[in-house]
Amino acid sequence: MKTSLVLALAAAGALSLPATLLAADAAAGKAGWSKEYPQSDGSPARSCVTCHGKDLTQPGRQANTGKVIEPLAPSVNPKRLTDQAKIEKWLLRNCKWTLGRECTATEKADFVAYIKTQ
Amino acid sequence: MTHRKGILILLGLGLITFGTAGVAVSDDGDRNGKRGGWLTARADVAPVANATYGEECGSCHLAYQPGLLPAPAWAQVMDPAALGDHYGDEATLAETLRTGILAYLTAHAADQASEVRSRAFAVGFDAHAGTGLPRITETRYFKRKHDRVPTSLVAGNPDVGSFSQCPACHRGAAKGIYNDSQIDIPGHGPWKD
Numbered sequence: 001m002k003t004s005l006v007l008a009l010a011a012a013g014a015l016s017l018p019a020t021l022l023a024a025d026a027a028a029g030k031a032g033w034s035k036e037y038p039q040s041d042g043s044p045a046r047s048c049v050t051c052h053g054k055d056l057t058q059p060g061r062q063a064n065t066g067k068v069i070e071p072l073a074p075s076v077n078p079k080r081l082t083d084q085a086k087i088e089k090w091l092l093r094n095c096k097w098t099l100g101r102e103c104t105a106t107e108k109a110d111f112v113a114y115i116k117t118q
Numbered sequence: 119m120t121h122r123k124g125i126l127i128l129l130g131l132g133l134i135t136f137g138t139a140g141v142a143v144s145d146d147g148d149r150n151g152k153r154g155g156w157l158t159a160r161a162d163v164a165p166v167a168n169a170t171y172g173e174e175c176g177s178c179h180l181a182y183q184p185g186l187l188p189a190p191a192w193a194q195v196m197d198p199a200a201l202g203d204h205y206g207d208e209a210t211l212a213e214t215l216r217t218g219i220l221a222y223l224t225a226h227a228a229d230q231a232s233e234v235r236s237r238a239f240a241v242g243f244d245a246h247a248g249t250g251l252p253r254i255t256e257t258r259y260f261k262r263k264h265d266r267v268p269t270s271l272v273a274g275n276p277d278v279g280s281f282s283q284c285p286a287c288h289r290g291a292a293k294g295i296y297n298d299s300q301i302d303i304p305g306h307g308p309w310k311d
Contacts, residue, residue: 062179064205064206065179065282066279066283067177067178085212089212092210093209094208097207097208
């Protein structure tokens with residue numbers, strides 16, 4: 001009986017731990033949004049702003065193709081942040097293209113938290 | 119008798135063409151309707167008919183019709199490593215999506231298509247030529263069809279930018295319509311070859 005209680009507590013602790021680590025910080029996401037990353041191949045430095053712009057309620061433009069990107073702000077585009085697979089796909093691609101590496105779980109949580117407030 | 123039959127067949131064909139074209143014009147909106155491009159408003163390459171391809175590839179650029187490159191070229195473009203540096207972009211796809219899209223592109227590639235214009239894109243393709251990924255704009259047919267278009271209308275035109283931007287001038291590009299009657303170059307107008 002005692003053992004199972006301890007196990008249950010341990011399990012609960014393990015579950016809540018990642019949540020604590022991922023305490024999303026919208027302010028950090030906002031700061032990260034316009035942070036510029038120099039590119040090793042000689043192309044101009046990139047940030048999220050390069051394609052999405054500073055104002056998330058406005059459409060952006062794909063830097064290479066010029067294709068219009070619908071606004072990211074859920075306040076004007078309610079479809080945003082509703083599809084988990086889509087969020088993960090774009091965070092993976094866009095972090096690799098912009099930062100030159102995958103984002104950490106914390107960075108991703110911060111970006112999502114920031115976008116949510118827009 | 120045979121003669122009259124022939125006339126009837128011709129009339130029938132005319133009606134069919136007219137009917138199809140009517141739909142194409144109304145789909146294309148006023149811009150194309152104005153110049154009455156209905157005579158030739160048929161798809162030159164089969165339009166995209168795969169939702170996954172349209173969504174995954176079309177979110178960054180025109181979902182180029184599979185019939186614009188032969189199958190070996192699509193295989194190179196859709197290689198997992200190649201997608202990590204997709205003409206300068208990161209375009210990694212989940213493996214199930216990647217294989218699904220590649221299968222669609224392969225089955226409808228230029229060398230598999232029935233449309234004459236589509237098949238032309240496969241002519242002279244060499245998978246081993248060049249070092250970068252294959253490009254529609256570097257196929258023999260594309261180059262021949264665009265060799266008289268001055269740079270000032272494309273790279274030097276802020277509303278076009280590059281030959282990759284098909285819909286900038288080919289207003290029916292999204293529907294696979296690339297014939298001359300639907301060309302409208304921004305700041306220039308129709309193209310007279």
